[in-house]
Amino acid sequence: MVLELDRIDLQLLAALQHDGHATNPQLGERVHLSASQVSRRIQRLQDAGLIDRCVTLLRPAKVGLTVTAFTRVSLQRHGEAHNDAFDRAVAAMPEVLECYSVTGPYDYQLRIVAADLEAFAQFMMHRLMRLPGVRSVESSVVLQEIKRTTELPLEHLKGT
Numbered sequence: 001m002v003l004e005l006d007r008i009d010l011q012l013l014a015a016l017q018h019d020g021h022a023t024n025p026q027l028g029e030r031v032h033l034s035a036s037q038v039s040r041r042i043q044r045l046q047d048a049g050l051i052d053r054c055v056t057l058l059r060p061a062k063v064g065l066t067v068t069a070f071t072r073v074s075l076q077r078h079g080e081a082h083n084d085a086f087d088r089a090v091a092a093m094p095e096v097l098e099c100y101s102v103t104g105p106y107d108y109q110l111r112i113v114a115a116d117l118e119a120f121a122q123f124m125m126h127r128l129m130r131l132p133g134v135r136s137v138e139s140s141v142v143l144q145e146i147k148r149t150t151e152l153p154l155e156h157l158k159g160t
Helices: 007-018 024-031 035-047 080-091 117-128
Strands: 067-075 096-101 108-114 136-139
Touching: 007 024, 007 035, 024 035, 024 117, 067 080, 067 117, 080 096, 080 108, 108 117
Parallel strands: none
Antiparallel strands: 067 108, 067 136, 096 108
8 A cells, every 4th residue: 555645744754854853843833734743644654664764864074984985796606595695794794884786797786984995995805805705896985975865856756
């Protein structure tokens, strides 16, 4: 069953994506509802699985993580057991912020953070590249962050 979203639901989702710490009274002012009505709507959106979780986003450089890299990984062998082992190993590495199984010449795309280039090199050579089944890796180190957001576009839902 797909949840029917109205204009107010979309406004609430947009507002929460922008500021997850906004209180129900603050959100109510934005969408012209009482705090209790906002609370009920948010609970309905959570129950439906539209809201995954609320987090606080830290600035990597402010916590000493000055290097971000996008790394592509190819495995030697494919199959559920090989992929599952890699998935579990990478999920346990705090330096890996995101990991995606992808199409194309590589099997995975990772977003990795490190304190500096030396720490990144150590992570790559002594941890990631030593995982069983890793055939090759290729990394691109971020020179400058142009855009970083966690806010999903919702315009396509306005007709629902």
